[in-house]
Amino acid sequence: MNCVELKQSLAEVEDLSGAEQRAHLKACPACSALVQELNQIVAAASELRAADEPSPRVWNSIEIALRREGLIRPQTAQRVPVASFSARWGRARWLVPAAAMLLLVVGVYQRQESSSTRSSQPTAVVAPVVNPSGLNDEDFIQEVAENTPALRIQYEENLRRVNDSIRDAQSALDESPNDEDARRSLMDAYQQKSMLFQMAMDRSLE
């Protein structure tokens, strides 16, 4: 099993029980580090169950851990036309915003669940703590421009649309905090943005 196959197998055998997976992870520090970070993200997600809102420490700890492991790297001035293997894994830094949005969706869902069990209390307004503009949209577009320049305009246009949809849904929810459809629209909008980042990340890892 090589690194690409391991990445693909993660979706199928999540608990890493496969013999080939284990053998590859023993031999490959880069994949081992990636799996470790994914486990940390899963662990961070479980913390959300106990809290109404994710702590900023969750985001910070994810980012710090990814930087420590070298999965997030400073932008280099020069880039080779075709990325080297290590640079490809470096682009896994797109896991940060993608994971952040997935965690956000989990957080919104958990709040929805908890608010529905407290019917006697006024329903809280779901206010995502992450500003869409704080998810490094510009870096995202820059990365897309370098990896898939032919799709840059489409990515920009779709990022704008999905950010608009987040703002629309948030505005509606602010006006009508008990509106379940507005709440679902907000969740859907974040999931769509997460999908956009995910697609760009998949492409950069090819």
Add this chain to the structure above:
Amino acid sequence: MVSKEAAKLVAVSVMLACTVVAQSKKEYRFAVGPRAGVSVMNPYGSISVKPSPNNTVIVDAVLHSDKVEVDNNQNGNRVDIQSHLLSGADPESGRVDYEILVPADASVTLHSSIGSMRAEKLHGDVNLEGPGSEVSLRDISDAHVHVKTMNGTVTLYNVQNGHVEVDSLSGEVTLKSVNGSLVQVVSTSGKINYIGDFGNSGEYRLTSHSGDIEATIPEWTSADVSARSVRGEVHDDIPLQPKTHTSFPLDKGRAFAGTVGRVAVSSTVVLRTFSGKIHLRKRSDKQ
């Protein structure tokens, strides 16, 4: 004058010859067992998948230049094909067009950034992802069908007994004669068209943010339908037996909920948009 025309002809012939020389065709064959897995990753170019008459995967690849290679690998019952871009490859020179035959029960995963992806007459799971790809699936049965696109159009025709999930940001999604236990489409701004009878007992969820949703159903449809546009409009051409209890306000022009046909065998249909229009209409004989 004649010599000028002749020179032009020669120049065109040379250019055509160069193009033909630059292109190359390759064929790969793999013997596989039942329920094989076939994965194709192709950044630039089209992928077409059809059923093969036996347990063989046949890959025909047309490479548009020497700046791209085809990596192929078989691991047991799994076949992986990947277009490997070399230095300096761009969407034109890195293009590879694939025509692939797989056993009809194979599970197929296709990735392409730019280029159409088509699959037909299969009954294994189908997973397609492509930011700018046009996706077309037809005559698929008893399968999980997952499609993710950014702005490519998605057309599903005659998907029977499926578990269908389509995610699209701005591409138009059309489902015609698609049914199964779950049929779900989520879109940001693309239009969603559903033409069919919503099956017998499935769950159908069509959701958009600003894209319109249009469902065209025949007279014999049995479905429990609810529709709401938070900021847009809803239109209903079909008489529904109204529901007495809903989880959302039935504001006139913004929402409706009710049952059409026989309740006992009905599917659950949820049409939801934030600012788009929803239109539930009766299918005419011509459709």
